Amino acid sequence: xxxxxxxxxxxxxKNLLSAKEVTRRGFVKGAAVTAGVAIGSGAIxxxxxxxxxxxxxxxxxxxxxxxxxxxxxxxxxxEDLGFTLQMTAxxxxxxxxxxxxxxxxxxxxxxxYWICKKVFPAGxxxxxxxxxxxxxxxISKLFITGKLTPDSEIAQGTAPHTVGFVESADSVDFxxxxxxxxxxxxxxxxxxxxxxxxxxxxxxxxSWSELLNPEFKGKASILNIPSxxxxxxxxxxxxxxxxxxxxxxxxxxxxxxxxxxxMIEAKNAGQFRAFWKSFDESVNLMASGEVVIQSMWSPxxxxxxxxxxxxxxxxxxxxxxxxxxxxxLAKHLSGLELEAAYEYIDWYLSGWVGAYLNRQGYYSAAxxxxxxxxxxxxxxxxxxxxxxxxxxxxxxGKVMEKAGAVRDGGSYEERMGSVACWNSxxxxxxxxxxxxxxxxxx
Amino acid sequence: MxxxxxxxxxxxxxxxxxxxxxxFLVVPxxxxxxxxxxxxxxxxxxxxxIFENYSYLLGSSVTWKIYxxxxxxxxxxxxxxxxxxxxxxxxxxxxxxxLTWQIVLFMVCTIPFWxxxxxxxxxxxxxxxxxxxxxxxxxxxxxxDQPLEFLLFSDFAVVLADVHLYTLFMVVPIFNSxxxxxxxxxxxxxxxxxxxxxxxxxxxVPLSKPGIAIGSIFVIxxxxxxxITVRLMSGGQSASVGLQISNEIGVLQYPAAAASAVVLxxxxxxxxxxxxxxxxxxxxx
Numbered sequence: 001x002x003x004x005x006x007x008x009x010x011x012x013x014k015n016l017l018s019a020k021e022v023t024r025r026g027f028v029k030g031a032a033v034t035a036g037v038a039i040g041s042g043a044i045x046x047x048x049x050x051x052x053x054x055x056x057x058x059x060x061x062x063x064x065x066x067x068x069x070x071x072x073x074x075x076x077x078x079e080d081l082g083f084t085l086q087m088t089a090x091x092x093x094x095x096x097x098x099x100x101x102x103x104x105x106x107x108x109x110x111x112x113y114w115i116c117k118k119v120f121p122a123g124x125x126x127x128x129x130x131x132x133x134x135x136x137x138x139i140s141k142l143f144i145t146g147k148l149t150p151d152s153e154i155a156q157g158t159a160p161h162t163v164g165f166v167e168s169a170d171s172v173d174f175x176x177x178x179x180x181x182x183x184x185x186x187x188x189x190x191x192x193x194x195x196x197x198x199x200x201x202x203x204x205x206x207s208w209s210e211l212l213n214p215e216f217k218g219k220a221s222i223l224n225i226p227s228x229x230x231x232x233x234x235x236x237x238x239x240x241x242x243x244x245x246x247x248x249x250x251x252x253x254x255x256x257x258x259x260x261x262x263m264i265e266a267k268n269a270g271q272f273r274a275f276w277k278s279f280d281e282s283v284n285l286m287a288s289g290e291v292v293i294q295s296m297w298s299p300x301x302x303x304x305x306x307x308x309x310x311x312x313x314x315x316x317x318x319x320x321x322x323x324x325x326x327x328x329l330a331k332h333l334s335g336l337e338l339e340a341a342y343e344y345i346d347w348y349l350s351g352w353v354g355a356y357l358n359r360q361g362y363y364s365a366a367x368x369x370x371x372x373x374x375x376x377x378x379x380x381x382x383x384x385x386x387x388x389x390x391x392x393x394x395x396x397g398k399v400m401e402k403a404g405a406v407r408d409g410g411s412y413e414e415r416m417g418s419v420a421c422w423n424s425x426x427x428x429x430x431x432x433x434x435x436x437x438x439x440x441x442x
Numbered sequence: 443m444x445x446x447x448x449x450x451x452x453x454x455x456x457x458x459x460x461x462x463x464x465x466f467l468v469v470p471x472x473x474x475x476x477x478x479x480x481x482x483x484x485x486x487x488x489x490x491x492i493f494e495n496y497s498y499l500l501g502s503s504v505t506w507k508i509y510x511x512x513x514x515x516x517x518x519x520x521x522x523x524x525x526x527x528x529x530x531x532x533x534x535x536x537x538x539x540x541l542t543w544q545i546v547l548f549m550v551c552t553i554p555f556w557x558x559x560x561x562x563x564x565x566x567x568x569x570x571x572x573x574x575x576x577x578x579x580x581x582x583x584x585x586x587d588q589p590l591e592f593l594l595f596s597d598f599a600v601v602l603a604d605v606h607l608y609t610l611f612m613v614v615p616i617f618n619s620x621x622x623x624x625x626x627x628x629x630x631x632x633x634x635x636x637x638x639x640x641x642x643x644x645x646x647v648p649l650s651k652p653g654i655a656i657g658s659i660f661v662i663x664x665x666x667x668x669x670i671t672v673r674l675m676s677g678g679q680s681a682s683v684g685l686q687i688s689n690e691i692g693v694l695q696y697p698a699a700a701a702s703a704v705v706l707x708x709x710x711x712x713x714x715x716x717x718x719x720x721x722x723x724x725x726x727x
Contacts, residue, residue: 093692100486100694118694122486218591224678226693267679274595274677285677289573290594430483433693438504440689441511441681 056082058340063088064110065095067299067362068188068325072395073353081347083340091278092225099124107333108341112325113160113184114227114423120163120183121172125328127181129169132342135349138366143186143324144178148417157231157249157422160186160324184326185345186365188357191320191415195286195296199310208232208239208318211293212266221285221294222263224275226436228423230259231321232295235420237262239318249424253431260435264442275440279303286311298361301408302400313408319420320409326365358382359395363412385411471707478700487696495701505686509709512682514597515672516665519604523661524654526605527612531653532646534613535620536628548617551610563603563671570594570602595677603675604665611664612657619653620646655721659714666710 062069062085069089077085088106090098096115098105103124111119119125130136141147146154146161165175165182174183196205201216211220211232223229234251237243243258245251251259266272273291276282283303285291296313304311327348329341347353354364355373359382364370371379380386385407392401401407409415426432481490499505530551538544554562569575570593577589592598623646631641669684683706690699 093694097691097694221677272679275679277673277678284567288568288571290571430695433689433695434498434502434504437681437686437689440678441504441508441686 054336055340055343058083058337059086060084060107060337060341060344061086061088061105062108062110062327063090063095063098063106064327065090065092065112065325068110068357070356072356076352077344077347080352081340081343083344085344103330104332107330107337108327108344109330110187110325110327111184112323112423113163114158114323114425116184116326116328117158117163117174117425120166120174120328123172124331125183126331126333127166127169127171127183128185128329128342128345130180130182133185133346133349135346135366135369138349138369139186140365140367142189142416143326143365148413152417155249155319155322155419155421156245156247156424157322158424159249159422160184160189160326164326184328185349186324186326187348187353188326188362189322189324189365189416190298190362191322191409191419192295192297193316193320193409194314195282195294195301195304196312196314197286197289197292197310198312200289200292205293205314206317208235208316209241211236211295212240212262212271214269214271216271216293218270218273219290219292220271221274221276221282221291222272223282223295224277224440226433227425227429228321228323229275229295230256230432230436231421231423233259233263235318235321239316248421250426251428251432253428256426256428256432256435260439263439267439267442302361302394306398306400315409315415315418319418320415321421321423322416322419323423324365356395359393363416367412381405381407383412385409385414474700474703477697478704480697480700482695482697495697496705499698499701499705504681508681508683508686511680512666512684515600515604515668515682516662518601519608519665520658520661522601522605523609523612524658526609527616527657528650528654530609530613531616531620531650532642534617535623536646551613554606555610559607560670560674562607563674566599566603566606566675567594570599595675595679597676597680599675600672600680603671604668607671608661608664611660612654615656615660616650616653619650623649651721652723655717655723659717662713662717663710666706666713 060083064087069087071087074085074087077083085108092112092115095109095111096119099109099111099115099119100122109119109125141149143160143164146159161178162176163174163183164186165177165179167173167175167179167181169181171181175181194205194208194211210216211222222232230251231248234243234245234248234255237259238245238248240262242262243255245255274281274285276285276294279297279300282294282296282300285294286296286300286304287307287309298313301311301313327345329338333341349366349369351364351366351369351371351373354366354370355378357364358367358370358374359378361382367383371383374382377389378392381388381392381401387406388401388403390403391399392405394400477487478495479491479493481488481492481494534544534547538547567574571577572589572591572594574594576593577586580586581589627645627649628641631645636644667684669682669688672680672682672685673688683702687699687702687706690696690702
């Protein structure tokens with residue numbers, strides 16, 4: 001429930017601020033006009049001074065899922081860039097809703113790529129000109145070509161590079177190859193797998209199929225966010241050999257029906273203890289011992305472990321289900337605010353945030369710049385799969401792993417290199433959601 | 443002339459209320475009805491006039507299952523809250539003699555309402571869990587040797603939480619009805635030779651009917667529309683109509699959610715109408 005409360009506080013703070021914001025924004029626009037006049041009158045040399053002063057008055061409103069809406073980032077933006085970043089954290093459904101239905105309520109959208117596939121065509125966002133980004137070349141090739149290394153295979157699902165570019169500045173059609181116009185600048189991503197309680201299972205787990213193993217009857221859980229849950233379900237069905245898929249990220253009606261049939265059968269046999277929807281629920285289910293094997297997110301595993309309870313983010317032979325998010329610009333941004341947004345996005349890729357995210361167990365989209373902000377030991381543990389030489393601390397200074405620990409799943413290349421499928425939106429989305437509801441109601 | 447004036451002034455006096463109703467009830471409801479005929483895709487709602495939302499909704503076996511499940515929760519919750527609510531109200535109205543104590547005990551009943559609904563619900567989770575207080579106690583006492591799994595994330599848990607949350611809605615109107623019963627009627631019943639049970643059945647229950655009806659309307663409408671209790675207490679494993687609507691809104695299927703809402707509204711209105719047919723609650727007002 002903590003998310004709910006923080007959400008409502010975030011909202012009420014926002015309401016309080018919005019009144020102020022109107023005048024502030026009016027001022028910013030006026031300032032931008034002044035700047036324009038200054039250029040027009042030939043006083044080009046004066047421009048940077050005016051700009052540098054005015055940017056302090058800019059407030060950018062960013063909203064997104066909790067994972068990357070971190071107050072520390074807003075503080076650092078104020079320190080490094082001088083302007084104010086307001087953050088609002090929502091769940092993924094609410095993020096998609098807000099991006100489409102309240103386009104004026106945000107300046108920067110922090111959304112996942114599968115949400116981008118749904119949201120960008122609605123025309124409430126504008127693509128970014130990559131030539132304005134100094135750190136564009138530092139972005140991992142995973143987001144540009146879809147291949148981590150030149151010889152890696154492109155995973156199924158909504159791989160970020162497939163919705164990462166549009167044809168032109170005012171297009172909403174995704175481009176099939178990289179262009180100058182990027183929909184989202186990637187910020188954060190990870191490879192997800194099953195979390196287990198090794199102390200209660202007592203044997204090695206190496207396949208997604210174990211989720212439906214009758215041995216764990218009444219002690220398994222799966223997440224109830226249809227677009228992600230269906231993917232976990234597909235990984236399970238494929239691993240058990242019950243269903244074969246052409247593309248798990250874009251299933252046919254028949255494949256969806258078969259997958260849901262398997263899940264309904266398991267549900268009716270009492271396989272699942274509960275379904276979870278929020279991060280906290282997954283932590284509580286695992287920490288309380290209600291569930292011993294379930295879909296899980298990396299920081300949730302860390303949260304269980306920080307309570308002194310054994311929990312493992314188990315790598316599986318079929319590979320990971322990956323997800324990624326990025327930040328994009330609202331359509332209405334222009335002038336000074338747009339400049340500030342570009343400034344912010346470039347800064348995001350410049351390494352400080354990347355290091356922060358890496359230390360939380362996520363991955364930075366520009367690993368090379370993040371490395372500069374991490375100690376050798378930290379880089380070795382999080383990115384290279386090496387045993388930690390000293391204690392590994394979280395960004396806020398808590399001990400996350402003791403010296404000698406090795407990251408579950410190993411190095412960056414091992415984990416991101418064995419992605420089987422990306423979170424996605426399917427062509428048969430409507431049908432999938434109806435079937436998923438059948439599963440929940442069964 | 444004078445008649446006209448008073449008519450006009452009464453129209454004037456009711457106009458603020460009428461306006462509020464129009465803006466905050468009629469307009470939103472009409473919007474929902476209109477949107478329920480629209481089309482949608484992954485990220486947009488498309489103005490249209492189609493019956494697909496309704497035909498899918500009414501033709502799907504899932505809907506029927508969900509309604510059946512919701513009716514089950516509503517019926518069970520109604521039964522238990524009525525039984526408990528009636529007993530509590532009866533005790534307060536007829537066994538507690540002094541008005542001061544009646545007020546004090548009535549206030550005691552409302553104490554749980556000083557905290558949020560959700561907190562009261564959540565507090566059941568650590569209590570009922572597999573390693574929760576109740577299971578630990580039962581196992582510690584040697585009553586069971588395996589933890590009782592049905593206690594949490596089950597229909598049992600949902601109904602338990604509902605009953606806990608909504609019994610007071612039953613107590614208040616029934617207590618109110620009972621306090622209006624003329625005590626001499628009960629004396630008369632006793633004088634006429636009725637036993638305690640007969641008095642209850644033939645005097646008190648019929649005279650408490652308006653209170654029972656009002657309480658029932660509260661409880662049934664709340665449970666029919668509930669989604670958070672069902673989601674949390676069933677561990678997301680059961681569905682209710684409210685939860686279905688909330689899920690549809692979550693995945694941006696506003697027209698489908700609107701259609702579900704319209705059907706639910708009609709269903710609840712039918713139930714309320716039926717209740718009002720059986721009991722004349724105007725007596726109470």
